[in-house]
Amino acid sequence: MIRREVAIVGIGQTAYGKALPGTAWDLALEAILGALADAGLEPRDVDGICRFAPPFEPVSEPQLVRALGIPELRFFAESPLGGEALGAVLAHAAAAVTAGLAGTVVVYRALSQSRGGRFGRADGRGPGGPAGSAGAAADADVVVPEEDNRSFAWPYGLMSPGQLFALWARRYAIVHGLSDEDLTRALGTIAITQRAYANNNQNAMMRDRKMDVDDYRGARMISEPLRLFDLCLENDGACAYVVTSAGRARRLRDDPVYVLSATQTLSPYREPMGIYVTGELLELFPPATAMRLFTEAGVGRGDIDVAEFYDATSYMPLRSLESYGFVPDGQAWRYVTEAGTGPGSPLPVNTHGGHLSEAYLHGMNGVLEAVRQLRGTASNQVPGAAVALVGAPAGSAMILAR
């Protein structure tokens, strides 16, 4: 049990942008130094690191130890499967601290999509190489090496996250009998609500870009039913936070953010970006995992004041409202257009603008936003926020509290 045994004591980030001047290594250092300064700690205090596994996280532990002059790491761990690492990296950090394997653990995520492959493109980070490069010469066939069933999907053109999430969103419409208009209204409401949050967030890439329903509906269709603004941003940036014991956290600051629970989960064909060939696609998130998240935290749905849901696409926060048990199955599409998720709603969601309108940091910017909400320092502050949930759609999540 990690409930209230550990706390997030510092957060740091870079600016977010389409193409930042620094490398991912530079960006990681800036975010980590910011998080340590926020905690009142020095790099020499760090003895643990938890991170997203390669190929997602490009900056390694040796790079950080060297560049920060950390004398010795005595615990370091990596979590695979992209967004599925979001809750896992915190769970590992919390486990290490409670087990006495480390005292001060840094968690970070750095992204330089402008210098490497864009997540929204399949070429450039997979077989065939970047368009127009030597590797993509002439009319040569592109051979997809078999790895995690990709050779059964890529030859048909199922290659990128937006296409996979379009299959989920369509399945939701099929099972619940939604018309295209029903789905468009629901997804559009989420995208527009998050954009409005971003318009009031100085960190957000979309701070100055207003969006109304005509902008949303007028945008080009990418992979039906998902339009341009249903998909997340692609950008550079980094986020970091520092985890330590609750007792030490209280000595360091007046407003530590306690970890109530953190989960990771994996079931057959349920890995993010998998091809979902068994079970019900809509049950990507195992209900037992949601139960575990709340039981271990010792709180119920009604105790959650604000939620930051992983949103590679607008469909994911929609379904997450159901998966985490806030709204009955099949009703979130109606709920978001009636109760909504904006300021003053029963459960404000993605108050920073999310991946759709703040920036894409593999969910880590949602963790930082939850910490700001619980400290009472968020741009779109939820009054009196005391408990926050951060969650990815496949069951990688955390509940935090002040």
Next chain:
Amino acid sequence: MAVVPGMTELTAPYWEAAREKRLVVQECQSCRQLWHPPLPRCPHCHAAGPGWRQVRGEGTIYTYTVVRHPTHYAFADKVPYVLAIVELAEGPRLVTAITGAAADEVRGGQPVRVVFRDVADGVTLPYFEPASDQGDNRDQGGNHGTS
């Protein structure tokens, strides 16, 4: 130019059957369960040495998406195309693409059947097209057309 599957010892029989215009899935020689994609052992009874069984090639559309914006240069001149997960009559599901139907005519629950297409020298992919008797055979309760 085509995007073609790399093969492993485990997956080659699937693609070799496709080249002969046969759709096959793995079958446990002990408990007779079927599954796809291929695994080294039966995921149900864990018996080693699964075999292959030819299936009828009939099924229904479990979900689909019309791709309007290509994310790989190999598909730049192929949009729009319809990706789908098809549930075979025998149970297993597979990723495929729908051919022989206008993009806005594809529906969840629609009956489809396999059709084989040579996409490169020596490479044949199973695609699916609407079954001719659709409309008489919509047995997937709750699957409403949504386009």
